[in-house]
Amino acid sequence: MEIDIRKIEHNTRCIAAHVHRSGGTIFGVTKVFGGNPTIARAMIEGGVDGLADSRLVNIRRMRASGIDVPMLLVRSPLLSEVDQVVAQATTSLNSEKEVLVALSTASLAQGVTHQVILMTDLGDGREGVDPLALKDLVDHAQSLAGLTVAGIGVNLACFSGVIPTITHMEQLIALADTCGLRGQAMVLSGGNSSALPLLFTSTDDTSRMHCINHWRIGESIFFGWDILTKEPLKGCYGSACILLAEVIELQLKPSITGKISWQAIVALGTQEIGTGMVTPVLSDLVVVGVSSDHLALAVPCEGVIQVGDILQFYLDYPSLMATATCPYVVFRYVKKLSNCL
Secondary structure, eight states: OEEEHHHHHHHHHHHHHHHHHTTOEEEEEOGGGTTOHHHHHHHHHTTOSEEEESOHHHHHHHHHTTOOSOEEEOSOOOGGGHHHHHHHOSEEEEOOHHHHHHHHHHHHHHTOOEEEEEEEOSSSOSSSBOGGGHHHHHHHHHTSTTEEEEEEEEOOSSSSOOOOOHHHHHHHHHHHHHTTOTTTTOEEEOEEGGGHHHHHTOOGGGGGGGGOOEEEESHHHHHOBOTTTOOBOTTOOSOSEEEEEEEEEEEEEEOTTSOEEEEEEESOOHHHHTTOOEEESSTTOEEEEEOSSOEEEEESSTTSOOTTOEEEEEEOHHHHHHHHTOTTOOOEEEOOOOSOO
């Protein structure tokens, strides 16, 4: 996989500028690359205020490489890992009272204060308590020594596909009022990549988006797009990550219609790309199938490609996540930034 560090830095800088102009902070989500320190440093160079990951092992990896910025654990802490959560992460997202008690005990034992963002569910169906139960959770967390309630948050468009709207953000703002958290420099963490278009297109009518002051951004940094429409975000680069794979076979094959046509096999399969999709950069080629170790391409005519050619592929988010954490894939870091936006 060829990774353009300058494009990642540029996209981070562009998105961070929007967030900072609105008065918010931005945490770069590194989970798709398994907490890769090179990627993390590119995000830091691009202006993130901290880093976020869903796996504690990834946070440890970044800490071990010497990265010393605020770290956010974006998956609810495992009870079995609370000691390490407190030791490695500045802040964690939480929705369970039992876990909060365990974090409190671990914080007191280590002589530190751990910040928590308490999550509510506004319809996506993933993590978070019912909005009516949020104040009780806030009161519970505020009663525990060793913890500081940094604020509240919500996650959208990651489970049931609920698209973030201004209404969702206004609900989160209203919940902060209900919980007595407004006016205390509290975090309102309503922004992941799916909500960025609300910020990029913010007008006087949507200025309450500026109350959403904590953003967790990963996919839009790597792809430079609106993750819902796949349309480019203004000023951002696409194709920061390109997958390269070698042609290992080129043969005439019968299709299901009986027509004989050229087919190429590439040394690439679901072990590398998981359940995701890849698209050949060379538009004459079309993916017709994939197995665990082989990806088949329809080739329009003889001479377009040859055995031994290295083909380039665009990725989607699931294929990037699989590829970036696959032990069979080698990373090549480049600094091009020459392609058009």
